[in-house]
Amino acid sequence: MSVRVQRLAADLLCRALQSLLPPSMRDWGLAIRYEVAEIPEDTQALSFALASFRGLAPRAIGLLLMQPFGALHSPRAVGALCAAGSVAMGLVYMTLAGAPVGYLGINAGALVLGLVLLALVSRIPGAGGRLSGALILGLSGLLLATAFVGLRVEGAARWVKLGGVSVQPSLVLLPLMLAGFSRTRTPLATTGIIVAAVAMALQPDRAMAAVMTATLATVAVTRADRPTYLAFTASLLALVVTLLRPDALPAAPFVDQVLFSSFQVHALAGLAVVAGSVMLLVPVLFGGSCDGDSRATYLAFGAAWLAATVAAAFGNHPTPVVGYGGSAILGYVLSLSTLPRPLTSRDIPSRIALAQS
Structure with missing residues (x-):
């Protein structure tokens, strides 16, 4: 030239x-x-x-x-709309399946609470995806405590009672922690993820142990370093432990096996569940042109919710957002806070x- x-x-x-x-x-x-x-x-x-x-x-x-x-250039705003759309699809499914009206109210209430918390967190300077290692470690302590003092059903201790409603802390906190770890791989953060893996093994919770393993494998591919390998190894060991321990929990109506059972209710119900599940991954599309840390966070976010959905399809585990239960709804909306702010x-x-x- x-x-x-x-x-x-x-x-x-x-x-x-x-x-x-x-x-x-x-x-x-x-x-x-x-x-x-x-x-x-x-x-x-x-x-x-x-x-x-x-x-x-x-x-x-x-x-x-x-x-x-307008505001849709913000991945958090898009994620909030996707959360609302996914919850709406879940309400369509539960209505067609004859779920109690109270179930619909709990899911809708969890969405409103999650959006309020997201708005509050987004106002904190430097919050978002840059979760500190101390916060990740602190949240892991709550997961470990659940394994010892949580509500025990059929040998599994995965829930706590809050105001008469059962909440699964791992669904609320783990996606947030994992996406935050993709950007904050400090010694404290690494320790927190390892403690969380121990908690999943003790509860035991195969689905969330699988979510940890899949997400950390994704992080290791995109941002390979010693802390990530340590965290991934811990999560893999936790998954092995949960696979070796018995899991006798039966499928709960409107909660587990929703991806397949919804089509037995009505074709429209099945399509609503599939559409709602796909919506959860839409924010990941914003990560293609981002820098390394942000791209890793988008991929970690997507891997966590994809793994949770797949685990629910093949086991008696809660179907995220479209099934009954506010824990996954809160967890999804809160994990949006780890996504980068708009440019x-x-x-x-x-x-x-x-x-x-």
């Missing part, structure tokens, strides 16, 4: 990027053009323009496509630096 063509290509890339960026961010596009113009060497100028375009254009295009939907103009310099590194 000739020198003149390189300079022209660099300028065209800068102009294209500036036109793609939302109005509030176009000053950054102009700044990139000025920076490119100041680079005397044409090959370096083109390289800088390419790196800037590669780093910003995918997200700029995404924001452009999402503009008609703003303040994020542009770091995005450029990441693209050029």
Whole structure:
């Protein structure tokens, strides 16, 4: 490529990027053009323009496509809508299946409570996906306590009674902890995940041990390091223990085996359950153009809820969100807080630096 063509290509890339960026961010596009113009060497100028375009254009295009939907450019907002849609699909299923009206009220109430908590957590600076190691360790202590003092049914201690309602802490807390660990792999966080694995083995809970193993395997593939391998090994051992221990819990109506039994109720009920389960994974689509840490968090989030759904399909375990029970609904909405906040103009310099590194 000739020198003149390189300079022209660099300028065209800068102009294209500036036109793609939302109005509030176009000053950054102009700044990139000025920076490119100041680079005397044409090959370096083109390289800088390419790196800037590669780093910003995918997200700029995404924001452009999402503009008609307002706040939907936020993965948390999309996740909240998906949670509401999935709960609604679950209500359709339970209504057709003849579930008690109180079941519908509990699921709807759990959604409202979860959304309120998500809004409160989102107001905390630096909260979101950057769960501290101390918080992960503290939550793991609650899971371990459940194994010893929780409500015991058929030899399994997975629940606690809160205001007359049975809550499964592992469904509420583990997805949040695992997604947080994908970004916060400190010694405290690693210890917390190991303690949580011990808790799953003691309860015992095959489904949530499988969720831990699948999620941490995903994290290990995307962000391989010693803490992740330690946590994954602990979760794998916990899963083996739960498979060796007996699990005599029968299937609970409207809770377990919902993915298959719903089609026996009515085709519409089955389709509602499938649609609601698929909705849970929609926020993961936002992770494709993110940096390494954020991508790992999206994948951990998706792996956790996919594994929970698969485990429920093949065993007597709660079907997340679309089945009866507020624990998974609370857990899903709270785990949305680990997803990154939407990109703003303040994020542009770091995005450029990441693209050029």
